Amino acid sequence: xxxxxxxxxxxxxxxxxxxxxxxxxxxxxxxxxxxxxxxxxxxxxxxxxxxxxxxxxxxxxxxxxxxxxxxxxxxxxxxxxxxxxxxxxxxxxxxxxxxxxxxxxxxxxxxxxxxxxxxxxxxxxxxxxxxxxxxxxxxxxxxxxxxxxxxxxxxxxxxxxxxxxxxxxxxxxxxxxxxxxxxxxxxxxxxxxxxxxxxxxxxxxxxxxxxxxxxxxxxxxxxxxxxxxxxxxxxxxxxxxxxxxxxxxxxxxxxxxxxx
Numbered sequence: 001x002x003x004x005x006x007x008x009x010x011x012x013x014x015x016x017x018x019x020x021x022x023x024x025x026x027x028x029x030x031x032x033x034x035x036x037x038x039x040x041x042x043x044x045x046x047x048x049x050x051x052x053x054x055x056x057x058x059x060x061x062x063x064x065x066x067x068x069x070x071x072x073x074x075x076x077x078x079x080x081x082x083x084x085x086x087x088x089x090x091x092x093x094x095x096x097x098x099x100x101x102x103x104x105x106x107x108x109x110x111x112x113x114x115x116x117x118x119x120x121x122x123x124x125x126x127x128x129x130x131x132x133x134x135x136x137x138x139x140x141x142x143x144x145x146x147x148x149x150x151x152x153x154x155x156x157x158x159x160x161x162x163x164x165x166x167x168x169x170x171x172x173x174x175x176x177x178x179x180x181x182x183x184x185x186x187x188x189x190x191x192x193x194x195x196x197x198x199x200x201x202x203x204x205x206x207x208x209x210x211x212x213x214x215x216x217x218x219x220x221x222x223x224x225x226x227x228x229x230x231x232x233x234x235x236x237x238x239x240x241x242x243x244x245x246x247x248x249x250x251x252x253x254x255x256x257x258x259x260x
Contacts (some may be wrong), residue, residue: 002029002030002063003028003029003030003090003091003154004029004030004032004085004087004088004089004090004091005025005028005029005030005031005032005089005090005091005092005093005150006032006033006034006077006080006081006085006089006091006092006093006118006123007021007022007025007031007032007033007034007035007092007093007094008033008034008035008036008073008076008077008080008092008093008094008114009021009035009036009073009094009095009096009097009110009111009114010036010039010040010041010042010043010072010073010094010097010109010110010111010113010114011039011040011041011097011098012035012036012037012038012039012040013033013035013036013037013058013066013067013068015039015098016098016137016139017095017096017097017098017130017137017139017142018033018035018095018096020096020139020140020142020143020146021093021095021096021128021143021146022064022066023143024143024144024146024147024150025091025093025146025147025150026063026064027147028091028147028150028151028154029063029090029091029154030063030064031063031064031065032064032065032067032080032084032085032089033058033064033065033066033067034055034067034068034069034076034077034079034080034084035067035068035069035073035076036068036069036070036071036072036073036076037056037068037069037070040072040073040110041099041110042108042109042110043072043073043074043110043113044107044108044109044110044112044113045074045113045116045117046072046074046110046113047071047072047074047075047078048070048071048072048075053069053070053071053075053079054069054070055067055068055069055070055079055083055084056068056069067080067084072110072113073094073110073111073113073114073117074110074113074114074117076114077092077114077117077118077121078117081121081123088121088122088123089118089123090123090124090154091123091124091125091126091150091153091154092114092115092118092123092124092125092126093125093126093127093128093146093150094111094112094114094115094118094125094126094127094128095111095127095128095129095130095146096128096129096130096139096142096143096146096168097109097111097127097128097129097130098130098132098133098137099129099130099131099132099133100129100130100131100167100223101127101129101165101167102129102131102165102167102181102182102219102220102223102229102231103181103182103183103184103208103210103218103219103220104181104182104184104185104186104208105208106165106181106231106233109127109129111127111128111129112127112163112165112233114127115127115163115164115165115233116163116233116235118163119161119162119163119235120235122160124153124154124157124158124163125158125163125164126146126149126150126153126163126164126166127163127164127165127166128142128145128146128149128166128167128168129165129166129167129168130142130167130168130170131167131168131169131170131223132170137170138170141168141173142168145166145168145173145176145228146166146168149164149166149176149230158232159232161234161235161236162232162233162234162235163232163233163235164230164231164232164233165181165219165229165230165231165233166228166229166230166231167219167223167228167229168228169223169224169226169227169228171226172226173226173227173228174225174226174227175227175228176227176228176230177222177227177228177229177230178230178231178232179217179218179219179221179222179229179230179231180215180217180218180219180231181218181219181231181233182210182211182212182215182218182219182220182221183211183212183215183218184208184209184210184211184212184220185208185209185211186206186207186208186209187206187207187208187209188205188206188207189204189205189206190202190203190204190205190206191203191205219231
């Protein structure tokens with residue numbers, strides 16, 4: 001039996017990135033695509049709970065089924081696993097995102113939200129992103145690296161609770177580096193302008209501030225130096241190393257110690 005590969009993204013089922021990813025992984029197994037029916041960037045792990053979700057078959061051919069969904073990237077993963085597929089996928093690939101998901105962006109990314117959701121279900125999962133937001137971005141090299149990384153994961157698997165955040169630079173690539181997530185944050189995040197009746201409105205914008213620009217182990221350094229970055233990313237956010245310290249700090253607190 002061929003491996004079963006689930007493909008999704010957050011840019012929509014018609015995006016060039018997902019077309020490149022489908023083409024890259026199709027030789028590796030049977031491919032089922034379930035992706036949003038339009039752009040859902042920045043959705044992280046959002047789910048739809050207040051309205052029904054609709055699913056539509058887009059096309060069918062040998063070894064490939066393509067569906068769209070009215071929900072979020074995580075909705076797509078949940079719907080595929082619970083309602084669409086007759087067996088657990090051997091691999092989930094998400095992307096190829098139109099723009100970087102390195103550093104802190106992993107927390108906001110719908111691409112990575114979908115990959116993390118796959119990990120929750122015990123599926124080997126990878127999120128792929130290209131560091132190019134141009135309308136005519138070339139996904140050729142990104143797709144080639146997606147193919148070889150996906151093939152490796154299919155053969156060797158991933159540790160339980162871990163997915164891969166893969167970012168591909170828009171340049172001549174030197175190779176692959178396994179990295180840490182860069183420490184940093186977004187600054188100057190909003191642009192204020194006037195709407196009708198002189199009401200202030202705010203547009204999300206900003207710039208990324210890298211707090212460790214010289215850290216050669218980080219994903220931002222790798223991308224700036226023409227390497228594909230791979231960050232092993234966990235679903236468990238517990239700061240395990242601090243459990244004893246936090247226990248000592250908080251375990252003695254009681255409501256009876258509050259002033260009357």
